[in-house]
Amino acid sequence: MPDLLRLEGVNTHIGQYHILQGVDFVVPEKQLVMLLGRNGAGKTTCLRTIMGLWRASAGKVLYQDREIQGLQTPDISRLGIAYVPENMGIFAGLTVRENLVLAARGGDPDDTRLERIFRLFPAMQKFWHSHAGNLSGGQKQMLAISRAIVEPRRLLLIDEPTKGLAPAIIGAMIEAFGELKRDTTLLVVEQNFHFARSLGDAVAVMDSGRIVHTGAMAALAADGRLQQRLLGLSLESHQ
């Protein structure tokens, strides 16, 4: 598979703090890459830097072999990259419909894509005219992901999609992501190892602003010692 996204020696400073310290990894086309790491490792900064929300102070972010680290966020989005932040970024004062209409830049959302969204997340159809602020945490996450896929996108950047969700909702998310990864490339930051193991094709592990491991997700899932060393966890504790 060709690489859709490649980071080469990416550094990011936020104020006086040097957060990303030479990040290198690739996201191959049509794969789901899990970006794992302890709290404060720089995972969210990594996604925000790709999206142009924070500027890379050095290094290259290549999307389809084109350098994008100097582009503005709207231009990066228009290249076909969608971003779901850790706080989901839904517009609470807008209805579910309005949130999706806004994300479909060309006008009203395409019917085929809406049908797909309703199939993946039936709650979106049920609460179509409800204000997003009134949705439950899981429904808000579904809306955030629906918004990312209401237009054709080649790459989805999703930050901790299972954060704070009930186990039953996480199960529904795993199913939805399973379908999404059939035709979309995803880079997902995740703390829930069960979720990561269930869906990830590849994995990149961060620590202290650097990538300390890359490889197949299955290999990491099968190696308890490696998990313990990289993530400070044992598989048994996350069954």
Added chain:
Amino acid sequence: MKTDWIPLAVIPLLALAALPLVGSVPTWVTLTVAGLAMGMMIFMMASGLTLVFGLMDVMNFAHGIFISVGAYGAATVLTRMGAQMQGGTLAGDLSVMLPAVAAAIALAAVMGWFFERVLIRPVYGDHLKQILITMGGLIVFEQLIHVVWGADMIPLPRPGAITGSFILGDAAIERYRVAAVVVGLVVFAALWIILNRTRIGLLVRAGVENPEMVESLGYRIRRLFVGVFVAGSGLAGLGGAMWAMYQEQVTPAMGMQVLVVVFIVVIIGGLGSVGGCFVGALLVGLMANYTGFLAPKLALGSNILLMVLVLLWRPRGLYPVGKA
């Protein structure tokens, strides 16, 4: 989300509470209409400011200059074309008022564009610098008004069609105040339609909540902000022109003087909320008129008290906007 009617209900409650204190129904009717008219004019001046606050987190103390410039723009047209209003016909009045209002809006909008481009753009994200540079801009441009139009007060002729009063029972209601209420309602309705029924409005509402996410969806929030800033400045100019005709005079400091009340309205309404701004402006207008009649020395203080009470009740304003 159901519409929150409680803040809206405070308007008639305040009016009814004032009735026994005023003691006379005709006087109360006159004061209430005057309060609503004042509220509508303040709403026009404040609506742009609240959106600028909400959308880009910019503290623009120079907003008062758009009010002043609008008033002077209208005054220039009204004094130069005043002869056309001598006939006392509605057509004659409109032939002067419409260009006067258009001049007020256009002048304030151009000024708004200049301010955003030159003064505010370099200080995005820095509140202290925003306060300093916009206050400085307000002072400099107020002095420029002295240079262009002079430091003296300019008396304004009010068109005949909106001069005088209606008699309703024993109450005298100024025509101009009714006209101000009508114009205010039209502006509010237009803003409501734009914000709730158009894609631009959808973007503005989303941008007020979470500008970063709007950018992540592929929209250039900066362009949107410039548009809102210019439109808000134009509205301030319209409010300034209406206020000048209400006062029948213009002075260089009028924008700065009314800015205190404008800020109270923006805070009461909830930063970024046009609906809150509307309700807050009506409350402030009514409060100012009732206390102006009952205890004139407390007129401004009463509005600060109103702000304190509202913030104790709803710390983020009457209709808080869910900022991300």
